[in-house]
Amino acid sequence: MKALRIVVAAATLLTGAHALAHGRLVDLSVYDRSDGRWLQVYRHEGRAYVVGKPGHEYQIRVANRLGEDLLAVMSVDGANVITGQTADPSQSGYVVAPRGVLDMNGWRRSLAQTAAFYFTALPDSYAARTGRPDDVGVIGVALFRKKSQALAPSAPDAASRSREMERDSRLGTGHGRHEHSPAVHVTFERATSAPAEVIALYYDSHANLVARGVIREPIQVAPTTPRPFPGFVPDPRG
Numbered sequence: 001m002k003a004l005r006i007v008v009a010a011a012t013l014l015t016g017a018h019a020l021a022h023g024r025l026v027d028l029s030v031y032d033r034s035d036g037r038w039l040q041v042y043r044h045e046g047r048a049y050v051v052g053k054p055g056h057e058y059q060i061r062v063a064n065r066l067g068e069d070l071l072a073v074m075s076v077d078g079a080n081v082i083t084g085q086t087a088d089p090s091q092s093g094y095v096v097a098p099r100g101v102l103d104m105n106g107w108r109r110s111l112a113q114t115a116a117f118y119f120t121a122l123p124d125s126y127a128a129r130t131g132r133p134d135d136v137g138v139i140g141v142a143l144f145r146k147k148s149q150a151l152a153p154s155a156p157d158a159a160s161r162s163r164e165m166e167r168d169s170r171l172g173t174g175h176g177r178h179e180h181s182p183a184v185h186v187t188f189e190r191a192t193s194a195p196a197e198v199i200a201l202y203y204d205s206h207a208n209l210v211a212r213g214v215i216r217e218p219i220q221v222a223p224t225t226p227r228p229f230p231g232f233v234p235d236p237r238g
Helices: 206-211
Strands: 002-006 026-032 042-044 047-051 057-064 070-076 094-096 101-104 106-108 113-121 138-145 171-180 183-187 197-204
Touching (some): 026 197, 057 070, 057 094, 057 113, 094 101
Antiparallel strands (some): 057 101, 070 094, 070 138, 106 113, 113 171, 138 197
């Protein structure tokens, strides 16, 4: 099948394991382009989360841990980042070079251009605007090995969906400004029909993640207020 390879990828490295969602084949991370920093990953009940700030553009990075090409079929909010279709592992993806990194700044519009990812309120998200709001709040990657290089596939991770919060308060990803991002078609023959690995990285606002118990805020102890008449105590002067 045909896949895409991004022509130029950034060569910067991450500076801490706390910013990575670890997989067996790749590491997944998110870079806040507006703040200029990698987002911390919080772990809760077997899931990985990052905090998104409304209006901030972001980048997704997939770092290949193996010495071979991998096919990464990427989704944001349940939509394929290349085709815009409701995501399925059988769809088009990006080829990640051996020990290489794949940096994605947005939804692909053509071989030359993308529309920037940015965090936004659910009604403004690309998925909600195209009638698909149910899976807003998750970044996914389904990974495939080449036929000649593959080992026995493992079962994909089950990514259950949370319905604990009201839809209108959730954070989504918008279809933003257009950017130059050249890519080329390449051929990639999958070893298996099922992914060798599936990784999910969830996101939401700081307030929502605190409310769900994903982020635990330190307990704030109010300072002691001095009392004008604290009650009788013996005169310390004796």
